[in-house]
Amino acid sequence: MTDFKVADLINNAERKWKRELIVNTFGEEDASRILRIPLARELHSDFMVWSGEQSGEFSVRSAYKLLQTSDPRAYDLQNIYRDFYKRIWLLNLPTKMKVTIWKLSWNYMLTRVNMQHRKLVSNSVCPRCDIGAETMDHIFRKCPISVSVWSALEIPNILQDTDLEFIQWLIGILTRHSSSQSRLIGCALWAIWGDRNTRIHDKVSRSGQEIAAFVKNYIKELDGVESRKSKNWKEVEQWKHPPGQAAKINFDGAYDARLFQSASGIVVRNREGDVLLSCSEIHEEVPSAFAAEAIACKKATQIGIKMKGSDIIIEGDSLSVIKKCKTEKQDKSQIGAFIHDIQQATSRSKHLRFEHIPRSANGLAHMLATETLRTKEEIYLVEGVPRFAELQKVIDGEREPD
Structure with a gap:
């Protein structure tokens, strides 16, 4: 059997896995797992990752958990x-x-x-x-x-x-x-x-x-x-108009764990609340809902970079993803490849910033993502939204600017 290095399984020109080679080399389950590993668009050096934590960083807590698994009785007691x-x-x-x-x-x-x-x-x-x-x-x-x-x-x-x-x-x-x-x-x-x-x-x-x-x-x-x-319930927070001449890009991801498939929903609006662009995209071989949010954020970032000449606020309801995007620290989690691409892109574009919002203020992007995942129909509309999202657009647009 031929020995392959990991690099031999990657098409560096397109930064994609060589699907046919992987499928023909590995068993079905292993091949599926490999194809779900995200690849960064830009090459980077290898680094050590600790599998005991989702962050990829070592912690005494995770090491303690791993030690407990060696003694089932101690582990059961700890669970109690x-x-x-x-x-x-x-x-x-x-x-x-x-x-x-x-x-x-x-x-x-x-x-x-x-x-x-x-x-x-x-x-x-x-x-x-x-x-x-x-x-x-x-x-x-x-x-x-x-x-x-x-x-x-x-x-x-x-x-x-x-x-x-x-x-x-x-x-x-x-x-x-x-x-x-x-x-x-x-x-x-x-x-x-x-x-x-x-x-x-x-x-x-x-x-x-x-x-x-x-x-x-x-x-x-x-x-x-x-x-x-x-x-004395608190009023639900809603979408707010961007300040000054800035534009807002809202993103959200929807995920189908059975098919390992996700959909990104993106909507771009100006300070008046007018929709400049609404789009959605379907993604295959997505490992988790966490990754679905990161993919949607990456798509929003790509759109924001193309919008030159104005300040861009990128908003999403995934606090973890937004926090990772706002730091320059290398991310070692399962979405590290997507965060690396976002960090590389924003380092060359100083007019972008990321903000976290609650789900209630991200309704339009959420609607685009979930409906696209359900119907499997991608969207790309300039200065408009699909018919099913018209009411949400009107509701958001009626709110007073900040």
Whole structure:
């Protein structure tokens, strides 16, 4: 079998893979993967890429993940903890409560047993009931006052599995119960610890029923705040006219993961909101939706470079792509080839700049991309848009200039 170098598989004149050679040399699956690797338009030197991160840059975090895969049990345990902490931070509770739960999971609370271990106190007895040693397990599960709190809150099976260690119990109750119940549990844990501190420092005592009532009222108040926030909703941001004599180029990419196919939607408008150009293009062998956005951005950049004599603002709703375009740093991610081409092009053209916008302000470009991907019909219209996009064009044009 003939040995090939990677360079032998590339048509440098067109900067494309030699499809026929690759298909005839490799198996179907491998050939398909090779053809989906993007190539930069301009030659560049090779560089090392770390496959453990999407950015291509090495990180201790990714190395740690790779080490875990060598021990399936450790990896499974890490997954359990990761899901637990993810659930904590997603709870609709104030940050102070989430931090308290996180501290509980690491036994970071200043219980009397922990303080005795550090030789800060000599007495480790629970200050609330004077019965057992004040461990995490005692404060939140064994102390009669806490038992009374859980009973009043009527959360199903909250004190089952008492033979489990405290952290296992904590993970179990917050992953086993519903989001609303987990929210109530989280607030109760915070309230129990707060009541313990109030007893010690302020000499104020409350019964378990009173603590439970406080928890229920606190949750009601949080729900009321959320309800008022939803009524005072923020106006959705829309497309804005470019300032001065500048023009705006909006881009978006649509992706079909089944066919590894994408479509780019581009629209160019002046300060009056008039459409100067609308176009779309279909691309084959696209590896991801991330790459689809980068390809669309590259197409918008190519159009912007041809528009000499005016400042050009290139807008897209992919924050990652826009950030990469605004830096001169070499990109090592899967879209690095496209970013390299964009950086090379913009280095020779100082009248271009990139801005990120929300999807709501990128409706026309999004519409062009998604409709082209659906119909497989490319568009190229000067001073106009397709019929299906007329209404969106009118809506955008009616907005007041900045």
